[in-house]
Amino acid sequence: MAPQLITSLLLLLLLPLFFFPPSSANQTYNIVDYGGHAGRQALLNGPCRNNHIHIHIKGTIVAPSSYTSNEQWIMFKNVNGLTISGGLFDGRGQALWSCKTNSNNHNSCPNGSTSLTFAYCNNVRLNRLRSVNSEQFHISIYRSSNVKVRYITVSAPFNSPNTDGIHIEGSTNVAVLGCRIATGDDCISMGPGDTNIWIENIRCGPGHGISIGSLGYKNGQDGVQNVTVKNIHFTGTQNGFRIKTWAKPNNGFAQQILFHNASMNNVKNPIIIDQYYCPDHYNCPTESSGVQISDVTFRDVWGSSATETAVTLECSESRPCKGIVLQNIKLGYNGDGEVKMLCSNVHGRSSGLVIPPCCISE
Ligand SMILES: *[C@@H]1O[C@H](CO)[C@@H](O)[C@H](O)[C@H]1NC(C)=O
Ligand SMILES: *[C@@H]1O[C@H](CO)[C@@H](O)[C@H](O)[C@H]1NC(C)=O
Numbered sequence: 369m370a371p372q373l374i375t376s377l378l379l380l381l382l383l384p385l386f387f388f389p390p391s392s393a394n395q396t397y398n399i400v401d402y403g404g405h406a407g408r409q410a411l412l413n414g415p416c417r418n419n420h421i422h423i424h425i426k427g428t429i430v431a432p433s434s435y436t437s438n439e440q441w442i443m444f445k446n447v448n449g450l451t452i453s454g455g456l457f458d459g460r461g462q463a464l465w466s467c468k469t470n471s472n473n474h475n476s477c478p479n480g481s482t483s484l485t486f487a488y489c490n491n492v493r494l495n496r497l498r499s500v501n502s503e504q505f506h507i508s509i510y511r512s513s514n515v516k517v518r519y520i521t522v523s524a525p526f527n528s529p530n531t532d533g534i535h536i537e538g539s540t541n542v543a544v545l546g547c548r549i550a551t552g553d554d555c556i557s558m559g560p561g562d563t564n565i566w567i568e569n570i571r572c573g574p575g576h577g578i579s580i581g582s583l584g585y586k587n588g589q590d591g592v593q594n595v596t597v598k599n600i601h602f603t604g605t606q607n608g609f610r611i612k613t614w615a616k617p618n619n620g621f622a623q624q625i626l627f628h629n630a631s632m633n634n635v636k637n638p639i640i641i642d643q644y645y646c647p648d649h650y651n652c653p654t655e656s657s658g659v660q661i662s663d664v665t666f667r668d669v670w671g672s673s674a675t676e677t678a679v680t681l682e683c684s685e686s687r688p689c690k691g692i693v694l695q696n697i698k699l700g701y702n703g704d705g706e707v708k709m710l711c712s713n714v715h716g717r718s719s720g721l722v723i724p725p726c727c728i729s730e
């Protein structure tokens with residue numbers, strides 16, 4: 369499909385809703401008449417006159433096959449009251465992924481575009497849409513509130529770089545329910561400033577699991593608070609439940625987190641807190657994280673680990689983890705050897721049956 373056609377198709381669906389009252393909603397308008405142009409960027413900027421816009425997508429919206437330096441493909445910004453349902457977004461990320469995986473200098477390729485971004489939006493519902501092969505993240509929810517994502521399907525190959533399924537950052541009151549995510553990076557990732565997040569009934573794999581972080585990259589970033597993740601099925605993922613911070617002195621926090629009821633099927637790190645993230649040990653002067661992790665519970669987690677160390681709790685030397693609770697954990701190792709738990713600088717307790725044997729100190 370030619371780029372013009374692609375963009376027109378998109379805006380043909382959207383423009384009537386943004387520019388005209390509902391009575392004329394079935395008319396079609398050409399994006400080009402409203403400043404649209406071909407390529408990998410469509411910004412749909414609010415605020416809108418209508419206080420709740422419904423977009424029902426029938427068919428597939430296809431990105432151009434080539435990549436650009438645009439970091440968003442389709443972005444909604446400052447919209448209050450938006451429902452999007454149905455449709456398939458095909459990000460055609462293959463050209464960018466091969467740039468990233470084949471080039472010696474990874475930085476010579478652009479970052480890639482996120483397929484669907486919601487920035488500074490409020491009251492958003494995303495229902496039953498599908499996203500495949502995004503260049504970078506599939507869906508990003510940034511500085512938004514009251515967002516409900518339901519029955520979304522995401523898919524990209526296990527080796528496609530940075531193709532997180534749903535990334536949530538700086539947002540509050542976000543629920544993600546009943547989704548199926550297969551991708552090359554995190555199924556769901558939560559960044560600095562997330563509060564009141566609810567994630568339930570997710571099938572994840574392949575991918576890097578459900579992750580809070582990386583936190584502490586910059587100083588003064590907001591913390592993450594009140595996150596519930598429950599009823600998750602992980603298959604063949606790199607991680608299950610993860611909290612990850614940079615090994616930099618920058619402060620911040622992750623607290624009041626509940627990971628509840630997950631089955632692990634051949635997962636490399638079913639449970640992991642890693643406060644030593646620093647690729648190539650570059651620019652991490654103290655190799656110790658300033659992010660405080662506290663009040664984190666892992667409850668009812670069972671299944672198989674693909675490595676001996678099924679549980680890794682490696683906390684910061686300068687800010688040891690507090691209030692870490694393991695309750696009813698039963699993880700086995702598929703290979704030879706005893707299944708293990710690794711602890712450093714971690715305080716809390718265990719209750720019920722915990723396998724591998726718990727190494728948390730009081
Ligand atoms: C919109 O227009 C199409 C084609 O003109 C028609 O088939 C369809 O029924 C209309 N939909 C509504 C909701 O009016
Ligand atoms: C990629 O993103 C990073 C972090 O947002 C930014 O610093 C960098 O300039 C971007 N690189 C390119 C090539 O756009």
Ligand SMILES: *[C@@H]1O[C@H](CO)[C@@H](O)[C@H](O)[C@H]1NC(C)=O
Nearest residue numbers: 541542563564565566594596
């Ligand atoms: C935590 O977040 C949930 C929504 O995910 C909300 O219902 C609950 O009231 C929040 N709890 C606190 C103490 O803020």
Ligand SMILES: *[C@@H]1O[C@H](CO)[C@@H](O)[C@H](O)[C@H]1NC(C)=O
Nearest residue numbers: 569598599600601629630631
């Ligand atoms: C636990 O999660 C699984 C999905 O992994 C779900 O099928 C099951 O119903 C959940 N159990 C309870 C008690 O909620």
